[in-house]
Amino acid sequence: MGPAALSEPNRLHGSKTRREKWIQRFFLAAGGFSVLAMLLIVVFLFKEGIWLFATVSIPDFLFGQAWYPTYEPADFGIAPLIVGSLVVTAVSSLIAVPLGVAVALYLAEVATHRVREWMKPAVELLASLPSVVLGFVGMVVLAPLMQEWLDIPSGLNILNASLMLAIMAIPTITSISEDALHAVPRELKEASLALGATRWETLTRVLLPGALSGIGTAVILGMSRAMGETMVVLMVAGGAAQIPSSIFDSVRPLPATIAAEMGETPFGSEHYYALFAIGMVLFLITLGFNLVAAHISRRYQQKGASTL
């Protein structure tokens, strides 16, 4: 006993804080690394893409109607590609959002425990389907059927691509929406039912508004997934660089253009820079989506039961 015994717990305490400090540093490094990787990718993208604008003006690039990158003289107008991307994203959202939210409502509130037990993993399994498999299904199975049934010139079109993208987006939308529904305070639901509201009324007027911010985030993230998806649109959207006039027209979304042309483009050519510039545009669009999602989840956040 004496001074030595007294310092013992202090030393222990000291080594614990030191260890915690190291753990903290490790996590800071891990977080910092992903931010750094993100920054480097953005810098690289812009560093390569910006050179295009030495020869092609920004309005000609964004609003030009013709994409003929390898001709003499070349045209680098990406308006048809942007429209193609937006159209498949919009149509796939029209399909995926109602379905995805409905599945989430069903799983969270209606399904019995046994049904939920197998249906939830089944929906999540959809998310693990490789996109190339979906693309293959769309190309080999759906496209000929669609052409036969609807008697249209080609089954590789906006509708086909949107259906495949919707299948990819549904699991994202469903699982985030379901989490949001579960996060609605239980007493709200109980109070609503106790006041004599039917289950339908409780679902649509209490739970759904309560989970709105989460569902909004889910929808935007699902859309951003559809926007950036490459393989499916490369395989089933048809790849025609035109502004479509119906949902049975072929389009050529932005990611498909990069994927199809990058492999054989001479390094350092105008075409090469143009593909990077397309990457910039794509990045800015998905960044926009994510900012909107962040804004929605902050703005409409449900804070307890009081704000409903």
Next chain:
Amino acid sequence: MKFKLVAMSLMVAGLAGLPAWAAGDSVSITGSTTVLPVAQKAAEVFMKKNPQVNVTVAGTGSGDGIKAIIDRTCDIGNSSRQMKDKEQALAKEKGVDVKEFTVALDCIVPVVNPVNPVKDLSMAQLKEIYTGKIKNWKEVGGEDKPVVVVSRDSSSGTFEVWNEMVLKKERVRPDAQLQASNGAVAQAVAGNKYAIGYVGIGYLNPKVKALTVGGVMASPETARNKTYPVARGLYMYTCGEPQGQTKAYLDFVLSPEGQKLAQGEGFVPVK
């Protein structure tokens, strides 16, 4: 000024001296991206057989391959077209005796769905279909149905041949469906009754029907005797008679085994 000139001529002399120094146990190849898979595949097998030799293959473009041979900065320059007169004059001016080797043939075949009754199209008809002047199959003796044009992405070598020989560099109609590979074109045509596409001869399969062009069916023979119109040679150029490992590599490419490798990449062997 004088100093600059001396320095430059020294540099040129240095560059010119490079292949002679490198000729020992390494072969450097550059040029056409269309020839690249053939050169690459041959290089892999060649190096396995001759582990002491290092063959490097770069894909930059036909013009670049020829330029590299004229400038003597590589041992073999690949090209998917023959040297132009201008390039030959430049080579003569620089005192380079360029030797040409045809290592394979690239033969592109128009394909339609097997249910399509059309069997033959002329070069002019193909051009009008791809530029959008002909939009209905009945204009070329088929059913009264729209033509769905399937093309390759415009940076591919296959498209380059089609663009040069069939389209004569006119623009493909903008609603043409662009596919990223020969296989994808065949797949798209196999799945669509109204579609027309084109693939390298190595990618024909029973699910698509090959059309004759101006009455000539594409085949290794018709490509070699030049009766089939949509075919071109793939060339390797050397600076003077090839020697040492460069000669060994070229001999391998032209050997039955090397030609089989070219065939495996979808091209037509020369012999």
